[in-house]
């Protein structure tokens with residue numbers, strides 16, 4: 563694909579993301595202004611995009627759009643003159659001028675951020691669904707131990723949250739299952755690992771990846787609360803820098819640690835389908851058996867609200883539809899998927 567093709571596809575995705583029904587995420591004004599700057603053929607923006615596509619040919623447009631938001635926000639948080647970019651009192655023309663100025667003056671910093679980082683938005687409530695599915699899977703397969711890996715773990719919050727009843731009870735009040743939830747079960751965790759691409763994201767970067775809105779301030783507060791509440795588990799979770807695109811290293815790591823449950827939440831959608839298949843294949847052929855690989859991705863590549871939960875059994879490429887969540891922040895409703903019972907069995911499905 564030529565750079566011109568990439569540009570055209572990017573513009574289409576940007577226009578589609580602007581139709582996203584979730585109005586409270588705070589990125590809307592930036593997406594609109596970015597669309598205008600793109601249409602104006604501003605050379606610094608074209609150079610920036612070309613640099614990213616050259617350095618990261620497999621990055622998905624949806625990921626790049628969210629990453630541009632985080633990189634711009636990082637500059638704005640440190641430069642009061644740019645605050646109007648996200649302000650509601652500013653005219654569209656002024657906002658366009660501000661974005662043009664920011665991209666022009668900070669092209670080098672933005673290139674560095676977009677080529678060297680990923681969007682690390684982290685959802686403190688996302689573990690609610692893996693908790694029930696992994697618990698059911700372990701019971702159905704009579705696993706005496708679960709050796710657990712979370713890929714694209716960010717700060718490593720999900721491995722810390724599993725089996726924490728205080729965090730589970732607080733967040734599960736705002737998530738209903740339809741027609742009903744599987745039973746809550748303690749997962750027999752023998753080890754907890756998390757990997758993320760170098761450099762591991764820190765709390766500041768994760769904060770930057772949250773939208774500039776009261777809604778996202780609340781989500782960030784929940785994350786900080788969760789980190790505090792699970793502090794005691796920090797030492798039991800091993801975090802490692804590992805780029806999952808380094809397939810031989812990923813294969814070696816998974817086989818060596820004999821992981822039998824692996825999760826990958828809101829990571830794979832950041833890549834094109836060929837890369838997604840390559841990573842999935844590596845995981846399924848190297849994990850222990852019986853094993854479960856649980857994948858959560860935004861519905862329709864971020865173009866619509868919600869999340870799709872899919873599962874794979876070790877060694878089997880078949881995609882199992884486990885659930886759909888109405889909101890990617892896991893507030894609302896989880897609808898059971900047709901294959902949930904295949905993974906958690908009748909036994910794992912029962913109440914506690």
Ligand SMILES: C[S@@+](CC[C@H](N)C(=O)[O-])C[C@H]1O[C@@H](n2cnc3c(N)ncnc32)[C@H](O)[C@@H]1O
Pocket residue numbers: 680681682683684685686688713714715716717757758759763804805806807826827828829832
């Ligand atoms: C949107 S965040 C999701 C964080 C968390 N899993 C969640 O669902 O809340 C995606 C994470 O995947 C990580 N990631 C992206 N590409 C990766 C790669 N090639 N190898 C490892 N981690 C990667 C990013 O650095 C980021 O922390």
